Amino acid sequence: xxxxxxxxxxxxxxxxxxxxxxxxxxxxxxxxxxxxxxxxxxxxxxxxxxxxxxxxxxxxxxxxxxxxxxxxxxxxxxxxxxxxxxxxxxxxxxxxxxxxxxxxxxxxxxxxxxxxxxxxxxxxxxxxxxxxxxxxxxxxxxxxxxxxxxxxxxxxxxxxxxxxxxxxxxxxxxxxxxxxxxxxxxxxxxxxxxxxxxxxxxxxxxxxxxxxxxxxxxxxxxxxxxxxxxxxxxxxxxxxxxxxxxxxxxxxxxxxxxxxxxxxxxxxxxxxxxxxxxxxxxxxxxxxxxxxxxxxxxxxxxxxxxxxxxxxxxxx
Amino acid sequence: xxxxxxxxxxxxxxxxxxxxxxxxxxxxxxxxxxxxxxxxxxxxxxxxxxxxxxxxxxxxxxxxxxxxxxxxxxxxxxxxxxxxxxxxxxxxxxxxxxxxxxxxxxxxxxxxxxxxxxxxxxxxxxxxxxxxxxxxxxxxxxxxxxxxxxxxxxxxxxxxxxxxxxxxxxxxxxxxxxxxxxxxxxxxxxxxxxxxxxxxxxxxxxxxxxxxxxxxxxxxxxxxxxxxxxxxxxxxxxxxxxxxxxxxxxxxxxxxxxxxxxxxxxxxxxxxxxxxxxxxxxxxxxxxxxxxxxxxxxxxxxxxxxxxxxxxxxxxxxxxxxxxxxxxxxxxxxxxxxxxxxxxxxxxxxxxxxxxxxxxxxxxxxxxxxxxxxxxxxxxxxxxxxxxxxxxxxxxxxx
Numbered sequence: 245x246x247x248x249x250x251x252x253x254x255x256x257x258x259x260x261x262x263x264x265x266x267x268x269x270x271x272x273x274x275x276x277x278x279x280x281x282x283x284x285x286x287x288x289x290x291x292x293x294x295x296x297x298x299x300x301x302x303x304x305x306x307x308x309x310x311x312x313x314x315x316x317x318x319x320x321x322x323x324x325x326x327x328x329x330x331x332x333x334x335x336x337x338x339x340x341x342x343x344x345x346x347x348x349x350x351x352x353x354x355x356x357x358x359x360x361x362x363x364x365x366x367x368x369x370x371x372x373x374x375x376x377x378x379x380x381x382x383x384x385x386x387x388x389x390x391x392x393x394x395x396x397x398x399x400x401x402x403x404x405x406x407x408x409x410x411x412x413x414x415x416x417x418x419x420x421x422x423x424x425x426x427x428x429x430x431x432x433x434x435x436x437x438x439x440x441x442x443x444x445x446x447x448x449x450x451x452x453x454x455x456x457x458x459x460x461x462x463x464x465x466x467x468x469x470x471x472x473x474x475x476x477x478x479x480x481x482x483x484x485x486x487x488x489x490x491x492x493x494x495x496x497x498x499x500x501x502x503x504x505x506x507x508x509x510x511x512x513x514x515x516x517x518x519x520x521x522x523x524x525x526x527x528x529x530x531x532x533x534x535x536x537x538x539x540x541x542x543x544x545x546x547x548x549x550x551x552x553x554x555x556x557x558x559x560x
Numbered sequence: 561x562x563x564x565x566x567x568x569x570x571x572x573x574x575x576x577x578x579x580x581x582x583x584x585x586x587x588x589x590x591x592x593x594x595x596x597x598x599x600x601x602x603x604x605x606x607x608x609x610x611x612x613x614x615x616x617x618x619x620x621x622x623x624x625x626x627x628x629x630x631x632x633x634x635x636x637x638x639x640x641x642x643x644x645x646x647x648x649x650x651x652x653x654x655x656x657x658x659x660x661x662x663x664x665x666x667x668x669x670x671x672x673x674x675x676x677x678x679x680x681x682x683x684x685x686x687x688x689x690x691x692x693x694x695x696x697x698x699x700x701x702x703x704x705x706x707x708x709x710x711x712x713x714x715x716x717x718x719x720x721x722x723x724x725x726x727x728x729x730x731x732x733x734x735x736x737x738x739x740x741x742x743x744x745x746x747x748x749x750x751x752x753x754x755x756x757x758x759x760x761x762x763x764x765x766x767x768x769x770x771x772x773x774x775x776x777x778x779x780x781x782x783x784x785x786x787x788x789x790x791x792x793x794x795x796x797x798x799x800x801x802x803x804x805x806x807x808x809x810x811x812x813x814x815x816x817x818x819x820x821x822x823x824x825x826x827x828x829x830x831x832x833x834x835x836x837x838x839x840x841x842x843x844x845x846x847x848x849x850x851x852x853x854x855x856x857x858x859x860x861x862x863x864x865x866x867x868x869x870x871x872x873x874x875x876x877x878x879x880x881x882x883x884x885x886x887x888x889x890x891x892x893x894x895x896x897x898x899x900x901x902x903x904x905x906x907x908x909x910x911x912x913x914x915x916x917x918x919x920x921x922x923x924x925x926x927x928x929x930x931x932x933x934x935x936x937x938x939x940x941x942x943x944x945x946x947x948x949x950x951x952x953x954x955x956x957x958x959x
Contacts, residue, residue, distance in 0.1 A: 268611035275600040276593055313746030325759050419873050432615035435624050
């Protein structure tokens with residue numbers, strides 16, 4: 245798996261469509277053994293890409309979900325104190341020397357490995373996913389930098405543990421705050437934008453089997469039009485997939501205004517966005533209104549009477 | 561043709577151009593990585609090379625587009641569509657360093673631009689900020705009144721300098737920041753007195769007393785550190801107050817690093833870096849804000865612009881948004897109302913500093929102000945150090 249085209253194909257087999265830029269970034273990341281920082285709008289598959297990468301490499305995925313208040317103990321290691329105390333009490337009667345007992349108490353048996361330590365002690369390079377790194381606070385970011393730079397962890401009682409195999413690290417960020425320049429410098433950076441029309445159709449077909457070509461086309465066109473609107477929360481690819489599944493489970497062959505109205509909850513997650521969409525319905529009308537033009541076979545003439553505008557008009 | 565004969569030289573020259581013209585921060589480490597990356601990809605494929613260099617040299621989302629333009633400009637310095645071997649030969653011998661650098665920059669400047677916004681982009685790194693010392697004799701930093709007025713017109717000579725601040729302001733700002741209570745963090749920190757028993761540290765401390773845990777250790781949740789976003793109105797009606805507002809900005813920047821400062825009138829401008837440097841004692845003038853100073857104001861459009869471009873990153877549950885403006889808006893009140901509602905929804909609190917409040921009998925009845933008023937948690941004015949220190953007691957925060 246050395247060039248971008250191979251990466252693209254292997255990802256595709258697993259239903260994940262990567263564009264050329266992202267595939268090359270993954271290739272560089274594997275070749276240079278550097279962490280890859282992925283940014284992009286919500287729902288474009290940042291986290292998913294790490295999972296697929298682990299599958300493609302045939303290795304394990306270790307996930308560190310960041311949250312506010314995440315500290316070194318939760319990310320790195322912790323001694324299992326209750327167990328240590330229990331053993332100390334139970335072994336008091338034994339005749340072993342103090343040194344022996346101490347060495348036993350602070351052996352790996354009593355060490356609780358958290359994701360970062362776990363990742364560097366594996367026999368094969370795992371994929372380490374540091375998810376939503378912007379949610380952790382700055383202090384944790386500095387600590388993470390240290391681990392990413394040195395690939396070693398020092399445990400006072402046990403000594404320094406060096407990585408036997410460097411993990412493949414993927415960091416994702418939703419840009420809820422600025423990441424430090426130092427972290428950016430340590431990482432390769434790739435921005436995943438919303439997919440293009442053709443790409444998104446490809447994604448839908450790859451992930452939702454049994455989706456008709458026309459429905460896929462319509463879903464993606466509506467999505468692309470929606471993303472151009474000034475919404476509070478623009479729908480991502482995840483929303484497209486949800487929506488496609490919803491429409492299939494409702495046995496819809498194509499998209500019309502009433503269906504859109506009913507299944508809008510799959511797409512728009514903020515109440516005010518409904519209003520924004522209705523104010524801009526001119527952008528969506530052609531997609532929903534063009535149904536008879538695209539459809540040579542006919543049989544859907546009833547639906548065409550309900551143009552998007554005619555339904556939304558009485559609401560306003 | 562490429563400027564230099566060999567690959568490493570071209571790569572180094574490209575990195576130097578990015579550093580010089582676009583303000584990229586590329587060190588030897590990045591250069592090394594870039595060279596290694598080129599080992600991996602197909603050099604005959606222009607797109608592959610571009611995609612390989614981008615993750616290494618471009619560090620943020622904004623850098624990505626700049627990088628693409630710079631890449632085209634450097635490696636394909638001709639009109640679009642002309643194959644490279646038909647371009648005039650510009651190859652130079654290495655070693656003509658000083659000379660070569662000049663003509664390199666010259667070429668970049670005169671090369672026909674076909675990128676849609678190549679002009680905007682190329683000015684980015686050269687630093688439009690001019691330290692005051694170097695602009696001697698150009699103009700006096702005095703504010704003069706032009707004889708004509710247009711709500712959307714502005715005057716460059718009204719650019720204010722960022723004030724040097726007195727210690728009293730710094731103290732007041734520190735007090736202000738310290739007193740902003742935003743509730744407790746989810747994180748547990750060691751503390752001499754706390755609410756949770758720290759077994760790990762207690763046992764560790766017990767080693768000193770022969771294994772018996774004699775002194776207990778505790779954990780406590782630290783307070784949330786507030787983030788502050790300050791939006792300063794630079795319009796003409798505000799000219800008397802702008803200096804005070806900028807003083808507050810510099811003072812707050814000296815008290816905390818978690819501050820972002822913007823100025824706006826008809827457009828929005830991020831001035832955080834300049835304010836931070838001013839807080840460090842450098843004398844700076846906000847020179848490049850020629851559109852922003854002493855024109856009219858479209859507050860709603862600017863706030864919406866702010867939310868669109870920076871809202872996600874800068875406004876969160878720990879953010880206190882401070883707007884210094886008189887609320888005299890030439891834009892649409894609806895837009896202002898929507899933007900204010902959004903700011904209020906996302907932030908911990910919205911403070912509006914209105915200098916007109918000092919005027920006796922002032923009522924916030926102007927269209928813009930009355931549209932914004934329901935979404936402002938604290939409506940007040942600050943004119944001196946004591947006012948800033950007092951402000952923290954008045955700010956109502958959702959914590």
